[in-house]
Amino acid sequence: MKKKKNGTTEKNGIPFRLNVLFFAVFILFSALILRLGFIQIVQGDEFEREQEQTSSEAVRIDAPRGLMYDRNGELVVDNELVLTLTYTNEQSVSDEERIRIATELSEIIEVDDDDIENIPERDLKDYWLVTHPDEALSLITQEDRDSVEEDEELYQIQLDRISDEQLQELDPQREIIAIWREMTSGYYDSPQRIKKGLAQEEAHRISERLDDLPGVDILRDANRNYLYEDAFPRFFGRIGSIPRESVDQYLAKGYDRSDEVGTSFLEQYYEEALRGQKGEVSNDSREESSGSRGHDLVLSVDMALQQEVETIIDNEVDSAAGSFINDKSAYVVMMEPDTGELLAVAGYSDQIGTIASSFEMGSTVKPATVLLGLETGVISEHTVVYDRTINLPSTPPISSVSALGPVNYLSALERSSNVYMAHIAMEMAGYQYGVSQTWNVAQYNKAYDTFRYYYEQFGLGVETGIDLPYETTGINGGNQSPGNLLYLSFGQFDTYTPMQLAQYTAAIANDGYRMKPQLVKQIREPNADKSELGAVRQQFEPTVLNKVDIDERYIHMAQQGMWRVVNGSRGTARSYFNNTDYVAAGKTGTAEITVRREGTDNYVDGNNQAFIGYAPYDDPEVAIAVIVPNVYVSGTSGIANRIARSSLDAYFDLKEERPDIEPAGEETSE
Template sequence: MGKSRQKKKHHVPIRLNVLFFAVFVLFSALILRLGMVQIVEGQEFVKELEKTSDTTARIDAPRGLMYDRYGNIVVDNELELSVTYTNPSRTTNSETILELARELEELIDVETDRITERDKRDFILLLMTEEERYNLVTREERQEIETASEEYRLEVERVSEEAIQALTEQDLRVLAIYREMSRGYANAPQRIKRGITDEESHQLSENLYRLPGIDIQRDSRRTYVYGNSFRSLFGSTGAIPKEKLDYYVSRGYDRSDFVGTSFLELQYEDVLRGKKAVIETSTRGQDNESSVNERPGQRGNDLVLSVDMELQQKLEEIIEEEMRKAGNSFILDRSAYGVLMDPRTGDILAMAGFNDPAGSNSRNKADHIGNVTKAFEMGSSIKAASVLTGFESGVAYPGKVFNDRPIRLPSTPEKKSVRNYGWVNDQKALEVSSNVYMFEMGMLMAGCQYPNNCRWTNLQGAYDEVRYSFSQFGLGAETGIDLPSTSTGLSGGSQVPGNLLDLMIGQYDTYTTLQLAQYISTIANDGYRVQPRLVNEVREPVADRNDLGAVVQKFEPTILNRIDMSDEYISRVQQGLRNVMTSGTASGRFSNKSYQPAGKTGTAQVRVAVGEGDNRRLVDGNTQTLVGYAPFNQPEVAFAIVVPNVKLERNGGRQGMAQEIASQALDVYFDLKEVRNGPKAATPILEQPDTE
């Protein structure tokens, strides 16, 4: 029994020793193998690893298209090829880039008009030897210089005019290419030239093997199908602005991407932006075996606008023809603006502007953005808001009469209407455009019972009340239109009693044409102020561009506010606006219209400075306006027409231009309800994006 136990004790150590020995052998083999891999074969594996490369190419996708409300393409894309340079992540010296630029200059043609004086000086320094650059700065100056940037600044300043003048046309073309290549970011393709020709493409393709970093990229450029029609409001695209670079990069953009930079292109950048194609290429091993993984791109979503391009073209033609007839009727610039919108939905149906600056030779006189960026004193066309303000403040009521006669206040020029109308009520005041009726309401709001008890106890309160009331209609307030920047007009401040009277007749604060259209739309819409809009729907892109894709987002009408006036008050003013067209100041052109318009005329007195130096002088004139809507009982279109800075009639100014434009525009609108032929074909305009 004892021998058996002793025998088992001998077996345990032997097994442990065998186990330890086996572990020792395995670890030795592992260490030996690691030594072989790291020491003996390490260099070979490093070389093998260096032969492995992974590259990712991101190819731009076209932006979404824009359609008008009837499905006509108004903003399209034209495919093109661009030559790009991708600077590797490692530092590439300037000499290498310059040599590439010299080789490219022989293969592509580039413009040199963007080259600046500073570009030329920097380029000359690059061409100099180290000794030549060193001699530009004296030893004493170098001793005082604290930073390399100060030294470089001195070198730039010392480049001679002779050296600049000695640059050849070929040098400038090389510089233009070098300039674009240097502006790029590491590992991001930088466009050197967009829209290369077929010949340039073939030459580049044959030489890409010796041009590291140079590539040909599919690209697209915006094209405006109907030329300058509505062109400025479509907006522009271009390089990402420096101040917004971080914003876009944080949202997945490449630094070299093009983005919307103004108006609709900017407002709907997130929608219009295409989804880039991504091509991932992995090359491994001595045999350069490669695998390619491609994720296809997609055009951006499409926009369906509220604009009727056929009506837009007609409105532009009407305004341009009226400006032609006007001849020398303007104090300085010939200009006119018009907006047609649906008061029920806020849809902008047409928005046209014309501006021909004095002395300008420009063939393109379209100024559509002037409807949202330029503000004017609108005159009597805002009197409907004045009457409703007086009703709401309690200083007047439906049927209230005032004696229309001259108003004489201390230190204030005489205030009066075109003629003395005697006792008039609110509707008659709108019909004949009585100024004094509006003056009386303003004075009462300010605590002045003219002529016997005029203390102006509430002058500032009256200013505030009138402006608050006007803002409910959109006058002096943000309209809410889907554009990134618009004007809200200018407030004349609040100084003396006479200015308050001017405010009540639209000759103190200034408003834009779009604000004027929103104001009259609010009255037409029974007091509901609707947000104007240029885009109705966002649609998915489809292969057949003549078809519309599925609806991604539909924008419903948005009511911004309801004015603080009763239905009775609004109805009373609406009837007064109808009287203007049937028997009042606009009856000559509108009394027989079958579509039964309502509206209000306006003529704001202006003084415009002309001439220079000793010849500088002020010239009197007027701004002609007309607002309205139709049909009177069921409004479906509202309009605002503004013709600023017209000479007085006695000085050769053509009168009634705003009324003529509005009359023809409404005729066209209702004619198009019966027969439509579609927009007129025009020469498309290709966008020239800003690459700076």
């Protein structure tokens, strides 16, 4: 031990410093223990909930939509597995970072030419503002800032002041802009599809660079494969992004903003059935649940018949190409009278016009006119009218194709007498031709209402109830004049759709029962084997919309008149139905119209050719409506009649060729 000069001994300082160190360590450990205790006791439940939430989060994987089959179990809409490039936009990401990502993606993927060429001007201007911030600020003056309070108004001023020349400078970047537009068009924190159907090479290159492309991902997806798109081009519908106006509605049903949904026709109408149950990939375990395909639809349409009818229409219309005032068109609807099931819905270019376009249908409405005349008592089965030209004040002369002489209800239908129908209208309005001097306004207005009351019971001028998102009901011409009432009576005033005409025809064939037209017969569970249908989940039974308020005896009388149109010695359709293996009933129609020639101010006289019918006459299996609109007066005659004959032939030929085929879900009785 070291001694001091005065002889005292100096203590060593090491124990003191160790004590200080030990005390400091004690304090630190005490603080740590207290903190751990606080976390465990006070915040433990909260952290546990967060941990559970984080570990249970999962990425949802889109599941394929349900398939579609025709009535005979033929697959008509399938799914094709593809890879899709997505981008999840986050609010914290800068504009510069998004543009960088879009630029890199433009070097990897090929963008569709239409997407590049058809970028909306608003999106081009937004991109210009983002990429030219200093110039964008200079577009707004101090006066603007002083006079405008809302940022949205200043933004609009900027947009308005961007010149065409400034936008043209962006042309070399249009591919980048097209990608950037998709990246920013969705919602924050929701994956947005950038490109669906990545090529294998594109997917490989993106996968290699995912670490450098935050927000970018590749997911499994499915494209719809419409196997009979040429034969049934539009009613399958399409799928796409959720429309903005419907986002809240879909979110409430459990959809994600990035989901694709049915946007038209069957895809839209049966969205709830077709959507699949999504799979999931768990974040903690990476375990994957593949989900399940949506439910399958079995259509009422016979695709073999549909193809035949499309070919028949194409051949007949093309052979009369010079007969059309404007674009060539023709429509056919074939329906089972007692069920409402649609067997074929066809058109020359597409079938949308069967529910979306309406026409004056001419003499095809005459069976309904005879029926309402009999029911209201203004004619009887013994009424005879002398068919000759009717001349009324302020009304063009009304006549049949020729002066037919005396006709009753049967010969009036067989030979298509306009005068007989006009007689029914005049009687209903209380006007006696050659005797009355004036029309009673109240009576002829009531006559209009009576006509439409009975027409609507057959489906003319009202919604048919078809299982599609929308349909037009035609044009009601109003109660314009007494003369137009007469034209209404033989189909040259109000307009109707081909679907309405088919429903009306089927109602006559079905003894007055109006059936709901049905495109889907069944909804079925998905089956792993696409060649086999799954179990029936929902069967759509035939739906009677109403029974026509007409004595069934009168309906049978009108049916006899329609039989004579096709089979009578002077029937207007007799020559078109010679030598058939079936007995049909029907009614021809020609409506005189005036049409503006497209691209000009010239109006041309023309006609709509129409035909309705059903077969076999004694036990109807199929009803048909055909309309060939806007044909020159000098054009080819009988186009609609030939289409009807060939289409009915096709129906019965296919039935004979396929005796063992039963519609899906139905079994042959023993």
